[in-house]
Amino acid sequence: MAPKNILVLNGPNLNLLGTREPHIYGSTTLADIEQAAISQAASSGASLSFYQTNHEGALIDRIHAARQEGVDAIVINPAAFTHSSVAVRDALLGVDIPFVELHVTNVYKREEWRRKSYFSDKAEAVICGLGPFGYKAAIEFVLDHMKERAKL
């Protein structure tokens, strides 16, 4: 059965998407991305929640809550926590919900230190460099991939 409940999480400073540094992060806002994602999921009969925070503990608490809510899959752009947060990694592993790691930029085309992720080795998939389309691709992957897994 395709997942019915998808949670999209965004880490620190992603609330600035589309408003600052457009030459790096593009001109699409997080609100634009959210609206498109909700419509995309709904067209497949899935529900989608969207959450952004600049606070590590709040992100961890939101991940914990996903377990109680019956979230089937998580799409997460951990932002700078990608490169630093064992705590957010542990929260994802602790709730045991499959997740896709997503970055709008190609982190391998940037500073060396951005190549280290605390999440990639546990992610179902890692998407980077597709800009806002990465969110569409991640949700499509989740919908298709989980449907296939349900058949196993």
Ligand SMILES: O=C(O)[C@]1(O)C[C@H](CCCOc2ccccc2)[C@@H](O)[C@H](O)C1
């Ligand atoms: O490419 C991505 O999505 C990143 O997760 C974005 C993070 C930065 C999020 C901050 O986003 C901003 C957007 C507009 C203006 C300023 C920051 C960065 O630390 C990661 O290495 C890659």
